[in-house]
């Protein structure tokens with residue numbers, strides 16, 4: 001967690017501003033490989049007296065929070081997709097259960113799922129849903145389709161399967177978050 005105390009953050013480096021979108025007040029920060037590895041819990045204060053600078057810094061920190069979120073979620077799920085158990089870290093994401101756009105969506109492990117790229121996209125597009133009892137469902141119209149092996153093995157075959165869970169109970173998906181997201185999946189079905 002980059003935030004270690006109120007107004008104090010754990011620095012990650014080296015990092016560069018990879019994209020700058022002044023029209024939307026948005027920047028993308030790229031962390032170099034291994035940026036967070038072996039970094040001690042040094043802290044830096046956030047300068048609240050310089051609004052513009054502090055806003056830029058806040059955006060940067062948001063991105064860094066996301067990087068920390070990914071790290072924690074993938075560790076909890078033992079670097080494994082919770083749906084298909086794929087173990088290629090470069091193909092894994094930390095998906096949010098309550099969507100990132102929801103103001104209540106916080107970067108904590110119980111609001112995350114380690115998913116491979118295809119299952120992350122399927123979850124975000126409501127093609128794949130996860131019930132409160134941790135059973136995976138595929139949208140009925142997608143279940144009825146006929147196509148090649150990715151549809152058959154990657155999506156249709158996971159319907160009715162149990163989600164892979166973190167060993168630690170306090171890192172497992174929040175049932176309330178799951179239910180809310182599953183309701184959105186059902187509405188899209």
Ligand SMILES: [Zn+2]
Pocket residue numbers: 081082083084085086115116117118119
């Ligand atoms: Zn997967």
